[in-house]
Amino acid sequence: MPKSDKELTAEIICSYIHAWGSQSNCVPVKSSELPNLIKTVYSTIVELEGVDSKK
Numbered sequence: 596m597p598k599s600d601k602e603l604t605a606e607i608i609c610s611y612i613h614a615w616g617s618q619s620n621c622v623p624v625k626s627s628e629l630p631n632l633i634k635t636v637y638s639t640i641v642e643l644e645g646v647d648s649k650k
Contacts (some may be wrong), residue, residue, distance in 0.1 A: 604637045
């Protein structure tokens with residue numbers, strides 16, 4: 596069973612935060628930036644599905 600858009604979004608965001616935090620001299624992702632990051636990733640997934648379904 597394929598994952599939902601929300602599940603994919605959550606996995607991508609978690610992986611991004613984990614990878615970002617593993618850098619030696621990075622600034623942590625601000626909690627105030629998370630809502631926009633989540634919206635951007637979710638919108639991109641939805642757009643990509645629309646492109647894929649047109650093929």
